Amino acid sequence: MTDLAHRFTADSVGRALDLVGERWSLLILRESFFGVRRYGEFARNLSIPRPTLSARLKTLVDAGVLERVDPVPEYVLTPAGRDLFGAVVTLMQWGDRHLAGPEGPPIRLRHHDCGELADVVVACRHCGGEITTGRVTPEPGPGFR
Incomplete structure (x- = not known):
């Protein structure tokens, strides 16, 4: 069997968890999959502290998982997010x-x-x-x- 010891430092699971492995990020994604798009809806549905929500949304937008769409700010899944x-x-x-x-x-x-x-x-x-x-x-x- 091939030595795959590198998987502990450079694996795709670890990289994915770095981005979406935190509880609030997964719950934001769950809400997105079921149609939630607005900041206030996320805050209400999740009872998430607003500073935490802002930080997680920013992270997901910066990573290309969600896209912020204006003029009324909405957060929509990108193809990477839908995946x-x-x-x-x-x-x-x-x-x-x-x-x-x-x-x-x-x-x-x-x-x-x-x-x-x-x-x-x-x-x-x-x-x-x-x-x-x-x-x-x-x-x-x-x-x-």
Whole structure:
């Protein structure tokens, strides 16, 4: 097996967590995915301290995850931000399975194409097979040092 020890200092998971791994950032993204765009809506829905909200929004805008659109300031997802939807939904589904109370998950997602409740899986774009820890092997990528 190839030595992938570099993953502890230069991996994409670590870089992504540096940007969106903080609680408020993920909750801002969740709200964005479900249509929240205005500062006051984020503040109200999240009960987040306003200085924290301002700082997190600035970070997400500076990183290209959200875009601030004027004249009435709104924060909209960029393509990079929309690409985080799968990660957030997967995290939500994990929380529903392992952390929800006896009454069940607080939010469900209905899939528009088939009308069923969505059960998210990570799948291979080439063959459609499910991606699990036992079905993949890490190997050096183009950024390997």
